[in-house]
Amino acid sequence: MLQIRWHSRAGQGAVTGAKALADVMARTGKYVQAYSVYGAEKRGAPMTAYDKIDDKPILDHSKWMTPDYVLVIDPSLVFQEEIVDNTTDDTIFIVTSHMDKEDLLSVAKHLQGKKVYVVDAIKISQEEIGRAIPNTPMLGAFMKVSGIIPFEDFLVSIEDILSKFPKKIIEGNLRAIKRAYEEVK
Amino acid sequence: MATPKEMLTTWDKVQFGAVLPAFEDPEHKKRSKFHSYNYSVADWRVEKPVFNRELCIDCDFCWVSCPDSCFIVEEVVNKRGKKQAKIVGINYNLCKGCAVCVEVCPTPIKSLLMFPEYVDNDEALKQWPTKDNK
Amino acid sequence: MAERYELKQKEVWDGNMAAAHALRQAQVDVVAAYPITPSTPIVQNYAQFLADGYVDGEFIMVESEHSAMSACVGAAAAGGRVATATSSQGYALMVEVLYQASGMRLPIVMTVVNRALASPLNIHGDHSDLYLGRDAGWIHIIANNPQEAYDLTLCAFRIGEDERVRLPVTTNQDGFLVSHTAQVVEPLQDEEAYKFIGEYKALNPMLDTKNPVTYGAQTEEEWHFEHKANQHKALMESFPVIEEVFNEFEKVSGRKYNVVETYKLDDADIALVLMGSAYETAMLAVDKAREEGIKVGLLMPRVFRPFPYNEVAEKLKNVKAIAALDRSAPMGTTGALYNEVAGALAAKGQSAIMTNYIYGLGGRDTTVEHILEVIRETEKNAKAGKRVTDLQGFINLRGPKLSFN
Numbered sequence: 002m003l004q005i006r007w008h009s010r011a012g013q014g015a016v017t018g019a020k021a022l023a024d025v026m027a028r029t030g031k032y033v034q035a036y037s038v039y040g041a042e043k044r045g046a047p048m049t050a051y052d053k054i055d056d057k058p059i060l061d062h063s064k065w066m067t068p069d070y071v072l073v074i075d076p077s078l079v080f081q082e083e084i085v086d087n088t089t090d091d092t093i094f095i096v097t098s099h100m101d102k103e104d105l106l107s108v109a110k111h112l113q114g115k116k117v118y119v120v121d122a123i124k125i126s127q128e129e130i131g132r133a134i135p136n137t138p139m140l141g142a143f144m145k146v147s148g149i150i151p152f153e154d155f156l157v158s159i160e161d162i163l164s165k166f167p168k169k170i171i172e173g174n175l176r177a178i179k180r181a182y183e184e185v186k
Numbered sequence: 187m188a189t190p191k192e193m194l195t196t197w198d199k200v201q202f203g204a205v206l207p208a209f210e211d212p213e214h215k216k217r218s219k220f221h222s223y224n225y226s227v228a229d230w231r232v233e234k235p236v237f238n239r240e241l242c243i244d245c246d247f248c249w250v251s252c253p254d255s256c257f258i259v260e261e262v263v264n265k266r267g268k269k270q271a272k273i274v275g276i277n278y279n280l281c282k283g284c285a286v287c288v289e290v291c292p293t294p295i296k297s298l299l300m301f302p303e304y305v306d307n308d309e310a311l312k313q314w315p316t317k318d319n320k
Numbered sequence: 321m322a323e324r325y326e327l328k329q330k331e332v333w334d335g336n337m338a339a340a341h342a343l344r345q346a347q348v349d350v351v352a353a354y355p356i357t358p359s360t361p362i363v364q365n366y367a368q369f370l371a372d373g374y375v376d377g378e379f380i381m382v383e384s385e386h387s388a389m390s391a392c393v394g395a396a397a398a399g400g401r402v403a404t405a406t407s408s409q410g411y412a413l414m415v416e417v418l419y420q421a422s423g424m425r426l427p428i429v430m431t432v433v434n435r436a437l438a439s440p441l442n443i444h445g446d447h448s449d450l451y452l453g454r455d456a457g458w459i460h461i462i463a464n465n466p467q468e469a470y471d472l473t474l475c476a477f478r479i480g481e482d483e484r485v486r487l488p489v490t491t492n493q494d495g496f497l498v499s500h501t502a503q504v505v506e507p508l509q510d511e512e513a514y515k516f517i518g519e520y521k522a523l524n525p526m527l528d529t530k531n532p533v534t535y536g537a538q539t540e541e542e543w544h545f546e547h548k549a550n551q552h553k554a555l556m557e558s559f560p561v562i563e564e565v566f567n568e569f570e571k572v573s574g575r576k577y578n579v580v581e582t583y584k585l586d587d588a589d590i591a592l593v594l595m596g597s598a599y600e601t602a603m604l605a606v607d608k609a610r611e612e613g614i615k616v617g618l619l620m621p622r623v624f625r626p627f628p629y630n631e632v633a634e635k636l637k638n639v640k641a642i643a644a645l646d647r648s649a650p651m652g653t654t655g656a657l658y659n660e661v662a663g664a665l666a667a668k669g670q671s672a673i674m675t676n677y678i679y680g681l682g683g684r685d686t687t688v689e690h691i692l693e694v695i696r697e698t699e700k701n702a703k704a705g706k707r708v709t710d711l712q713g714f715i716n717l718r719g720p721k722l723s724f725n
Contacts, residue, residue: 020502024332027504033332036501040443058504060604062465062497062597063687197546197553203425203486204539204547205524208532220534 002059003149005052006068007037008078009136012044015074018136019050022143025158026054029150034059047078068092072143074122074135082111090115095142095185097122097135102186118146120185129177130170137163141178142185152182193219223255223280231283233300236310237276241297244272248287248298254280257287322347322376324510325369333505335498338466339405339431339491340365342473344375345513346429349400349520352380352391356410357443358495359433363405385410389417389428396426397535399525401477403428407495408435411449415456421488422457423551424535425523427480428488430458431473434596435495436682444683445495447596447647450624451656457551459489459558460624462595466503469493471575474508477517478565485558486523487551492624494597494647496683508573516572555626562623577622580631584610585617590698591636591672593619593661594645598679598686605691614699621660629664636665641673641702643694645715647680654712673701679715690715 005022009015016037023035037050051066053059067087073079073096084094095118098105102119106112120142122135130137137159144155159178163171206220217223249257249271262272283300291298295317301310325344333341340362343351351370353363369375378395382388388404396402406414411432421428437448450460461476463469472491480489493499508516524533539547559579566577583603585591592602599620609616619635621628636642644662646655653659658676665672677694680686697709710723 020332020334023502027330027332032504034501034503035332036334036496060600061688062494062501062601063690064497064685065687194542195546197549200543200546200550202524203423203535203551204537204543205424206534206537207524208534212531220537 002053002055004066004068005070007050008073008084009048010075011039011046011048013074014134014136015050018140019052021162022052022140024162025155028158032058038064072139073097074139076123080109085111095146118185120181122181125177125180130173137174138177138181141181145182145185226279227282228279231281232303233283234303235276235287235298236301236307238297238311238314241293241295242273243293245292246271247290251286251290254282256281323373325374327507327509331505331507332502333466334500334502335466335469335493336361337365338470338505339473341507342470343403344369345510346477346517348377348403350378350395350402351404352382352388353404354382354385354388356407358435358499359405359407362431385413389414392428393417393421393426396428398527399522401520405431407433408437408449412452418453418456425486426488427486429476429480430490432490432492433495433499434492442682445497446681450492451648454625459487461491462622462624463491463493464597464600465498467505469498470505470507474513474517475565475569479562482561485561487554497597512572558626579623579628580635581620581622582635583618585619585635587615588617588639589615590641590702591617591619591639592643593657595620596647601688602691604688605695608692609695614695616695627660632661633664633668633670637670639672641698643675643677643698645677645679649681650678673707675709676712677715684716686715
C-alpha cells in the first residue's frame, strides 16, 4: 500500500489535492482512501491530509500511517519538525520552498539525511493560476518524483476532474502542473 | 373509565400508528367510532339553548364556536345563486348546555337563548323577548 | 422530471457524497434539514442536486433540528417520501420528534453521521448519538465505509416503506472516518437505483382531504401500552423484511449485506464485537493475530435496532471469550454493545467470558495495533477459562491505566 501524507494550512487545498490524487489513481483501477485530520479551527491553521493507494480494498480506517511520501505545500510548515513524524529513511519528502535544497536543509535540520525534493509550488501557482493555491502544482511534482503513472495519463484524468471549473482556471492549473513537473528537483 | 368497554381493542387490533380516521365511510360522511361526535355528554345539561330561526342571520358563529358540533346545517342556494350554509337547529344529543353559542350570537335580539331543560321549545319561543322588551 | 445524473462505474466519493447521491436517486419528495458538522455536506450536496435540476422535490430550510424533524413528520404524514440528515447535538435536539415519527409509523429515512456529544465540544466521530437514539423506535443500520453508506441508504427506503414495517430508519456512518474519507464507490445508475427502491406508497395521507385523519392522537393508560406493544412488534418482526431487502439488493449490486456480519468467526476461539469503521480496521488485526496463531473472529450487528439477539448468540455459541468494543462513553455502567451481547448470550444459556472496551471517543484514533492488543488480552481469558483481564478497559487513553471490575 502506498501512503502519502500532506502538510498544509486549512484553505490551501490539501483536502482537494488529496481527493484529486485519489480520484486519478482510482481511474487506473486502484483502491484509494483520501481523508484529512482537522478540527473546527480557522483557515490558516496547520492540518494534514492523507492518501492511501492499494491494489485491494482499503479496510484500515485509522488515521495513523508511516508515509511513503510527505508532501508539504506550505513553505513555513517545512520548518515544523512534525513533518518527519512516523517517517522512515525511505520516506520521500516533496516540499514547497523558494530556497534550493542545500540552503533549505541547512535551516530545516530535521530534513537532513532524508530524501528531499524541492519545488516552489507557491510561486508557480501565483504565476500560473493567479492565487497561492499550491495543491495542483504539488501533484505535478509528485508525478515526476514518483513516476506512479504516465504523466500524459495523469493530465487527462486531472483535466476531467477539474472540468467543473471555468476554462481559465483549468488551463492555469494544467500549466502549473506541467511547470512543477519540470521544475521539481 | 371513560372509554366504552366495547371500544377497548387489544394490542394486535389497535389503529395503525394511532392514526385515527374521521370517517368510517367518507363518501356517505359516516363518522368513525373514533370521532368524538359519538361521545355524548348531553345528559350533563341542566339548561338548554333554544334556537330562533326567525332572528338568525346565518353568520355561523354558533356553529364555529360550539365545542360539541351541535348545530345542524343545511346546504341552501341563496338569492345570488351561491351555496350557503343554513343553520336549521340543534342536536340535543350532543349539547352539554355550555351556552357559548348564546354568548357569541350577534343579532340585536339573540337568536339563541338559554332555557331550563324542562321548558318546551315552542313555549320558549313564545317567551322570546321583543324589541320593546329585550 | 428530474435530470439524469451521469455516473461513472467507479466514483471516488466520501460517505457524505455517497449518502447524498442515494437520497437524490430515491427522488425524495421533501428534505427538511438543519446542517451540522460532519453531516453538513449531505444536505449541501443534496441542495446542489436540487438546484441543478437533478431532484423533483422540496428542500425546506428550518431554524433548528427540532423543526427539521418536525417538518419531516408533517411531510411524511401528508403522504410524501421524506429524508433528512444530522449528527450529534442536532440529533439530540431531534430526539423528542424521533419518538413521534416512529409512533406515527412514518418511514422517514435519516442519514446520520455519528459524532460525539458535548460537553466538551467535539466534532469527530463516536457513537454517542446512535446510542442516544437507541430506544426511539427507529431501525438503525450501520455503514462502515462510503460504499456501504450509499448502499444501505438505498436499502433504508425500501425497508422502512415496506407495508410490513412502516418505520423510520437511520443509516449511520462514522464522522470523518467515513463521512469525510473519499473511497472508491460503485454506484447504481439512477434508473436502476430508483427501480430498486420503488414508487412511494402513501398510507393514511393527511392530504387526502376526502378522508381526514388525526395523527398523534392522545391515548393515555387505556391505549398507550397497546399501541407501543404493537409498534415494538413491528420493529421486532422487521428482520425478515430487512433480510429480504438485503437479498434483493445483492441481485442488483452484487454486494451482500447481513443482519449480523461476521469475519473469520467459524473456527474462532475468541471474538470481538464492534460496529462502524473500526470493524474493518479490526479485520486487519484479525489477519495479523491469526498469523500469531490466535484463532479470532469478528461479529458486527449490521442492524443495531432491532437488535438481532438470537442470531448474535447463535453465531457466538462456540467462542470461549468475547470482547465487546463500545465507541461511546458508557457513563456509569458497561457499554451498550457489551450489555446487548451479554443479554443475548444469557438468554441462550451461553457463558463465554465477556469483557468490555471503550475506544475511539471523539474520533480518537484506533489502529490495527490497538485492536491487536485487545485480541491478545481476550486470548488470555480464553486460555485461563475465566476472566483474568479487566471487565472494562480503555483503548488508546492517555494517562495512568484506567479500568473497572
